[in-house]
Amino acid sequence: MLVNPVLAKVSKDMATEEEGCLSLQGVLVPVERAAEVVIEGVDASGDPVRFELDLPEARIVQHELDHLDGVLIIDRTDEESRRNALARLRPQPVLGAR
Ligand SMILES: [Zn+2]
Numbered sequence: 122m123l124v125n126p127v128l129a130k131v132s133k134d135m136a137t138e139e140e141g142c143l144s145l146q147g148v149l150v151p152v153e154r155a156a157e158v159v160i161e162g163v164d165a166s167g168d169p170v171r172f173e174l175d176l177p178e179a180r181i182v183q184h185e186l187d188h189l190d191g192v193l194i195i196d197r198t199d200e201e202s203r204r205n206a207l208a209r210l211r212p213q214p215v216l217g218a219r
Contacts, residue, residue, distance in 0.1 A: 123162040123170060126186060130159035136176060140184060140194045148206045150198035154180045 134156040139149045158179045161171045174182060187193065195203045 122165050123160070123172075124164065124167075126160050126162040126182070126189075128158050128183070128186065129161045129171070130157075131155035132157035136180070138180065140180070142184070142194050144188075145193065145195065145206065145210060148195070148209055150194050150202040150206050152180075152184075152194050152197045154183045158182060160186075 132155045135153050136156045137151050137153045140152040141149045156179060157173070157175045159171065159173050160182050161169065164170050172178075172182075184194070187197070195206050198206070
């Protein structure tokens with residue numbers, strides 16, 4: 122468990138991979154992420170924790186941290202992939218979503 126996570130460090134080294142998301146079913150889009158990150162926060166007892174991560178974990182924490190900021194993969198992809206993803210999502214009724 123990691124409380125109040127922040128990216129303390131991100132590498133200049135970037136990597137692009139197709140990413141999916143449970144919040145956007147059926148959508149895969151290319152997303153560029155830092156290849157290495159250092160993430161810091163506190164654990165359930167309030168003690169500081171720090172993880173140095175490379176791929177694929179570095180990608181996963183950047184994805185999840187984006188969720189905390191209300192940012193989705195379609196906000197991070199190129200314009201064409203974003204348009205295609207939105208076209209794919211639009212015709213499907215999604216219950217309980219906002
Ligand atoms: Zn997600």
